[in-house]
Amino acid sequence: MADSIQVDIVSAEGEIFSGPASMVFVPASEGEIGVTPRHAPLLTLLKPGEVRVQSADGTEQSFYVGGGALEVQPNKVTVLADTAARASDLDEAAAIAARARAEEALSGKIDRIEQAEALAELARAAAQLALIQRLRKIKS
Numbered sequence: 001m002a003d004s005i006q007v008d009i010v011s012a013e014g015e016i017f018s019g020p021a022s023m024v025f026v027p028a029s030e031g032e033i034g035v036t037p038r039h040a041p042l043l044t045l046l047k048p049g050e051v052r053v054q055s056a057d058g059t060e061q062s063f064y065v066g067g068g069a070l071e072v073q074p075n076k077v078t079v080l081a082d083t084a085a086r087a088s089d090l091d092e093a094a095a096i097a098a099r100a101r102a103e104e105a106l107s108g109k110i111d112r113i114e115q116a117e118a119l120a121e122l123a124r125a126a127a128q129l130a131l132i133q134r135l136r137k138i139k140s
């Protein structure tokens with residue numbers, strides 16, 4: 001167990017992933033963080049993006065998170081996501097539609113709250129589309 005760390009990815013909808021990993025990559029608010037076993041304790045916010053979980057055999061699983069928080073303990077990583085999904089379950093058409101809605105909202109006259117909501121939706125859609133494109137390149 002010394003060469004692995006327990007990873008739990010959860011959202012309001014429920015648990016998305018739970019299992020051991022040799023390394024985890026998360027989109028922290030200040031940039032991507034790599035977490036290995038025996039990592040120093042850490043608590044940080046997450047931005048929309050990809051969480052990659054690397055197994056001991058080198059295989060990797062990808063997940064989308066729409067923001068949230070990360071807690072790291074020496075033997076456990078917990079991702080508490082606002083929204084989360086397996087990367088393979090992302091809907092490209094829905095992400096494109098969300099991006100279009102956000103861009104349309106931003107082009108009109110809106111108050112600061114509506115602007116913040118539109119910017120957040122735009123960031124989530126952009127992160128989903130970037131992950132979909134990265135997975136498409138890997139499969140090619």
